Amino acid sequence: MPVFNERATIGNVIGRLRDLEIKGVEKEVIAVDDGSTDGSAQLLKKLASDKSIFHKQNKGKGAAIQTGLAAATGDFVIIQDADLEYNPEEIESLVKKAQEEDLLVVYGSRDREIKNYYRYPHYYWGSKALSRMINLLFHQNLTDPETCYKLVQADLMRFLHLEERGFGIEIEISAKLSRLGIPIGETSISYTPRSFEEGKKIRVKDGLRAVWLVMKYFLNDLHYGVVDRILRLWREGEAMRMLGVDKRQTWVDVGCGRQAHLGWRIRRAVGKYVGVDMEVGDGKMGNVELVRADVHKFAHRIGQPADVVVGLAIIEHLDYPEKFLGEVSKVLKSGGRIVLTTPAPWSDGILKLMVLLGLIDGKEITDHKTYFTLRGLKDLLERSGFEVERQKMFGFRMNGLTVAKKAK
Incomplete structure (x- = not known):
């Protein structure tokens, strides 16, 4: 769980993750504070996550995810944002789909079957455009490649050699998995978006970088030209x-x-x-x-x-x-x-x-x-x-x- 200036919600998120029970599954909660300045790091030290890691300065969401991945010991990993836009209780549905269909990857989609509310229309249409772009170039059938809820087999996630340090890591994961031809299952999830006043951090420049990343990984074979x-x-x-x-x-x-x-x-x-x-x-x-x-x-x-x-x-x-x-x-x-x-x-x-x-x-x-x-x-x-x-x-x-x- 990457954390940056989320003091208002971090206690609630960790509590709900700690209380989450999935039959036959052991879990560990790894929180990575990414140089918060609002007291999130101090609060995190008092909370009962299984592992807490602290960056001395802000490096970006992608960097925090890479730090957490290096510390993970489980068979699968999933990313949970600390802002409560995603409901931790719905992680169980992703795990069950992976188990029942023997999948290495399952996404929680905000745009599949459930009609979620998007606070900013250009975010919704931007997500739709990226989905179409990835599906066309990589022969995928995704409805939400930018979702935070990506359940991925841990060794596979490490194999991707993630490089993006910012929000672009979401597209990097989707593009690299698609380049490898990995089947990606999807299950519907709810979504409660925040406003900029409430702390939403993604901006238009992140969307433009996402388009560039899709083309980068389409033209290059992960590590080669x-x-x-x-x-x-x-x-x-x-x-x-x-x-x-x-x-x-x-x-x-x-x-x-x-x-x-x-x-x-x-x-x-x-x-x-x-x-x-x-x-x-x-x-x-x-x-x-x-x-x-x-x-x-x-x-x-x-x-x-x-x-x-x-x-x-x-x-x-x-x-x-x-x-x-x-x-x-x-x-x-x-x-x-x-x-x-x-x-x-x-x-x-x-x-x-x-x-x-x-x-x-x-x-x-x-x-x-x-x-x-x-x-x-x-x-x-x-x-x-x-x-x-x-x-x-x-x-x-x-x-x-x-x-x-x-x-x-």
């Missing part, structure tokens, strides 16, 4: 076409990257996806699991044998590719398959030119250790105990793709 996004989609598409996907399969994506994009793309088509990378934190989100591990030593972290191991644009970065393939062999079932993509040797000059033009991330290219021809990769795989089944060039012949089977 638009060209990187296109290249990643291309590699993933080629790998999926070459292998096909099956609900009974377990896929392990080694070097999955900070956003584990492939996992979110195929999670409904496979039984389980495990992403391995030093840039991710350990976490489980439905059938998506992330494992923080070195790609040269990860087999002991994988809980079950894999049907498929994927290494997309990873082997060219490795100091010890043979050691990596040894770990892959430990993970794969007998007869399981590995699919690798890697840039062709002749593409080095073009990739460096794209870096100079600012089209792709330079660090990704300067980190290349070895360029493999299809023949060179085939020899390496066979020395490591794999049988190469198929090879092809793609992407204007700038990339090679190889599928190999673990020998029985």
